Amino acid sequence: MDQAGTLRKLMRRRVAIRPMNMKPVRVITVTSGKGGVGKTNVVANLAVLMQKAGNRVLVLDGDFGLANMNIVMGLEARHTIHDVITGEKEISDVIVTGASGVRIIPASSGVMRMTQLSASEKTILMERLEAAPVQFDVLLIDTGAGINSDVAYLNAAATELIVVVTPEPTSIADAYALMKVMSQDHKVKRFKLLVNMVDHEKDAMGVYNHLLNVSDRFLNINIEYLGHVLRDARMSQAVLSRKVLCEGWPESAAAGCLGAVAKTLLEKPAAIELTGNVQLFWRNLLSEVSL
Numbered sequence: 001m002d003q004a005g006t007l008r009k010l011m012r013r014r015v016a017i018r019p020m021n022m023k024p025v026r027v028i029t030v031t032s033g034k035g036g037v038g039k040t041n042v043v044a045n046l047a048v049l050m051q052k053a054g055n056r057v058l059v060l061d062g063d064f065g066l067a068n069m070n071i072v073m074g075l076e077a078r079h080t081i082h083d084v085i086t087g088e089k090e091i092s093d094v095i096v097t098g099a100s101g102v103r104i105i106p107a108s109s110g111v112m113r114m115t116q117l118s119a120s121e122k123t124i125l126m127e128r129l130e131a132a133p134v135q136f137d138v139l140l141i142d143t144g145a146g147i148n149s150d151v152a153y154l155n156a157a158a159t160e161l162i163v164v165v166t167p168e169p170t171s172i173a174d175a176y177a178l179m180k181v182m183s184q185d186h187k188v189k190r191f192k193l194l195v196n197m198v199d200h201e202k203d204a205m206g207v208y209n210h211l212l213n214v215s216d217r218f219l220n221i222n223i224e225y226l227g228h229v230l231r232d233a234r235m236s237q238a239v240l241s242r243k244v245l246c247e248g249w250p251e252s253a254a255a256g257c258l259g260a261v262a263k264t265l266l267e268k269p270a271a272i273e274l275t276g277n278v279q280l281f282w283r284n285l286l287s288e289v290s291l
């Protein structure tokens with residue numbers, strides 16, 4: 001049997017033996033059309049806040065082009081998911097523990113494209129993920145900006161998708177383009193909108209209403225307003241200090257907004273949750289990527 005055939009067989013077998021007594025897992029991707037809108041910082045802060053609220057959070061740095069989650073979280077990534085794919089490391093060797101006990105699977109910049117993995121690399125990755133002795137309630141994924149195929153696959157395999165946008169017209173236009181591609185090419189119909197770097201909450205509502213109006217006319221999708229984060233100089237200060245804002249400056253304006261966003265997310269569970277384990281997410285993801 002060729003490698004692709006072996007992987008397909010492996011996937012079928014794994015589905016059949018999936019343990020059924022595990023807690024559902026939320027898989028949340030944080031994505032954007034335009035770059036530099038605050039995704040990585042949003043993920044780092046939401047991870048800390050959700051962990052503090054009693055959830056076991058695992059963060060995947062899904063930005064395989066410019067991996068920098070570990071920098072924002074102030075961690076040294078000695079090994080990355082790339083070492084798992086090459087077969088040199090187990091997942092547990094790669095995971096690092098950051099603020100408040102959040103666990104992170106670091107990526108390495110520019111060395112890996114999920115969509116370019118060979119069938120044998122996918123098989124290794126899947127086996128190691130299946131065998132990983134880590135349990136969690138929430139998997140938060142930071143994606144790269146734009147709509148390349150890796151981003152699209154991560155978004156399509158998640159149970160919830162947060163689109164980060166700023167009030168800049170280019171960011172709004174790119175958020176619209178992202179939702180259009182995700183809905184038309186990947187059948188993703190539900191989005192949560194987070195408006196970052198606003199000077200007033202009403203500006204965020206303006207961005208939301210604008211996107212809602214245009215999408216109601218041209219796309220058959222559902223956009224939910226998740227919240228806003230105020231523009232706050234402390235955010236850059238936090239990045240420079242390599243400390244997560246909510247940890248270092250919990251009283252700051254942006255940290256307050258992020259707290260409200262985390263609360264909303266936790267109060268409103270996903271419409272779909274993965275029953276079984278997060279491994280199902282990986283299986284979905286890797287089986288989507290054409291073999």
Ligand SMILES: Nc1ncnc2c1ncn2[C@@H]1O[C@H](COP(=O)(O)OP(=O)(O)OP(=O)(O)O)[C@@H](O)[C@H]1O
Binds near residue numbers: 036041196254
């Ligand atoms: N609410 C905010 N107020 C002020 N600055 C912010 C805010 N959110 C993010 N920033 C700043 O914006 C910059 C980009 O943030 P970040 O790296 O999180 O964006 P990103 O969307 O992950 O970027 P990329 O697309 O390159 O991955 C950082 O310098 C960060 O400090």
Ligand SMILES: [Mg+2]
Binds near residue numbers: 039041063068142143
């Ligand atoms: Mg980023």
